[in-house]
Amino acid sequence: MKSVGNDDSGKTPSIQEEAAEWLLQLRETPQDTDLCRRFEAWRSQSPEHRAAWDRTAAMWDALGAAPAEYERLSPARGTNAARQPMRPARGHARRAWAGVVGRPGLAAASTAVALCAALFFGPAVMLRLQADQLTRTAEIRTVKLDDGSTVVLGADSAIKSTFDESSRKITLLAGEAFFDVIADGRPFVVTAGGVQVEVLGTAFDVRMTSAATDVALAHGRVRTSFGDDMGSQATLEPGEVISIERENGAETRAAIAIGDIATWREGRLYVTNQTIGSVVELIQRYHSAWITVPDRGLAAKRVSGIYDLSKPDQALRALVGPYGGNVRSASPLLRVITRL
Template identity: 35%
Template sequence: MSTEPKPDDAERLLERACGWLSRMHSGDFSLAEQRQLEDWRAADPAHDRAWQQARKVWRGMEGLRGRAIPGSEPLLHERYRKPQSRPIRETPYRPPRWALAIACSAVLAVTLAVLFPPPAWRADYLTGKGEQRSLFLADGSRVTLNTATALAVHFDDSVRRVELLAGEAFFEVAKNAQRPFVVNAGGSEVWAIGTAFDVQRQSAQTRVELLEGIVEIRNAQQHRERLTAGQSASIDADNIALQTVNPPESMALWREGYLQFDGVPLREAVAQINQYRPGRVLLLNPALADKRISGLFRLDALDQAIASLKAAVPELEITNITPYLVVVR
C-alpha cells in the first residue's frame, strides 16, 4: 500500500516538521527530543519527506537571517517619546519555546509557498530552470527529468505509479508484467510494462511520445487509446489526438541537448526558450505571435536561437535590455 499522505495530511506533517526544526534551532533542544525526532522521521517515509522539505526552506532563508524585520523598528512618534522621569527596571522577556515554534512554523509555511510552489511540496525529485537530471528508481527503471520538473513516486506491491507534477520526463521502464508502470500527469495516465517514452505536462494538456514498445493512454474521462512506437499523443480532458512523428529519432531531443522548432508559432517558440534560458524573453507584438518558426538549436546556446528568430520573421525587432531580459516586438 502507498504511504503517500493526502493533501491535508501532508500539510499537517509539514507543520509538524517545521515545529521540530524551529525547536532544534531555538538553542534548547535536548537529547531526548533529538531521539524523538529521529523516531518520528523513521516511522513513515512521508515524515522524512516533510522534514527534508522544511530543511530546504530553512536553508533558503539563510540570506534573510540577521536582517531587520519589517515593523521591528520603533515608530517615529515612539522613537522621540519623552522618557519617563522614573525609569522602570524591566526583566528581559524570553518567549516560551512553544511560542517560538509556532512563529517559526508560520514563517516557514509562508516562505515555503514562495520558494517552493505547490508541485515541489509533493515531489520526490526536482530540477530547476535549465537543469536536467537522470536517476534510477527502485525497480530499475531510469527516469530523465527535463528543465523545471517535479516528480513523485508511489510504488506499491501491485503498481509502479509515478506522478509528473510539473515539467517533462523521459522514462525507460524496466519490464515487469506483474507490476505495470503508470505515469499520471494531471488527469491523464500512461500505462506501460517495459517501454521508452516521453511525457510532457502542459497547462491544458499532456503530450506523450513513444520511442519503443506499446503503451495505453487514458484521459480524465477514461477514454483509452493504444500508442505504438513512433507515435505521439496530445491528451486533454475530452480528447486524445494521435499522430506519427517523422523521423522518430526527433523525439525528446532535449536529452541530446537540442531544442527543435518544427513550424511552431512564435509565441510557442518564445515560451520554450523561456523554459531553459535564464531570465526572460518578452514577446510584445501580438500581431507576429502566430508566425511560424522552424530550426534546431543547442540548449547551451539559446541566444543564437533568439537571434535566429529575426531570420524567420524579418519584421521582428529584438532588443537586449540586459543579458537576462530580451524584448521581442
C-alpha cells in the first residue's frame, strides 16, 4: 500500500490529494485499525487537513445520494466556468466517514470511487494510481528505465512501463516525454493516445494533447501506427515530426531542426503551425493557474514560434498578442484570454 504523503518524485502531494488517497485506502481496507489511527492523526494535524477531508467525504456522500451533482460541483477543465469551492456539508461528511470506516460493503464500490476521483480531484489522483512515474506543474524529471534507457518527463506528464523477456512497453498516460532508447534486441513500444511508436534504438519525443499525438525523431528510426488495427503506419527519419489527430487519424508531417526537438527540456516551447488552443494547453502544464480561451475563433488561429516556459504569463501574451488577444488575470488561480 502506498503511504499517504510520500511520492516517488520527492515532492509532497497537496493536502487535497492526500485526502483523496486516504479515501481510496480506507475504501480498500475499511477495517484496518492501524490505517484508521494514522488517518485520524493526519486529519488532526490542522484545520486545513480537516477541511480537505470534509470536502472529500462530502463528495463521497454526494456521489451516493445524488450522482448528477458532481458535474455541477466540478466544472470541466478548460471551460470558462469559474472553479467554485464546494461548501462541505458537515453532517454528510460525518455520515460518509462513518460509512467508509464502518461498512465493509463500501469496499466493493471501486468504480464509484474512481469516478468520483476522476471528476472531482482531477487527473492527479487517477494518474498517481496508474503511473510508475509522474511529474507536476512546471516539473521536469529524468527517469532511468530498467533496461538503461532514459526518459525525460515534461511537466504534468506520466508514464507506465511493462518490461518482460521479449518486449519493452511504455504507456504515456499524459503530457510529453523524450526517450533515449538503448538497443538490446527487444522491441521498444510507446503507446500514447492510440498511437504506437516502435523503435529498437533511437531518441525521440512524444507529445500528447487533447486533439493529437506528435512524434519528433532526433536520431535513429521509428515507425508510428494508428487505428483500431494499427494499419495506418509511417516511418520517420531524423529531423521529421508527425502529428496524428486522434479523432480521424489525419496525419501531418513536417521537417524540424534536430536542435528544436524537445526544447522544453531547456525551458523553451517550440511550435510550428499549431493552434493557439493547443499551445495554451501545452503552456498550461507550466502554469499554476487555470487558463481558458472562450473565443473559439482565437483558439483556432495557427502560430509558429518559441515561448519561454519559465515565464508562462509572458509566453501567453506573446502567443495571443499578435492576434489581438489579451491575458486577463481574473484571480491568482485563473487566466482568461480574450480579444482586446
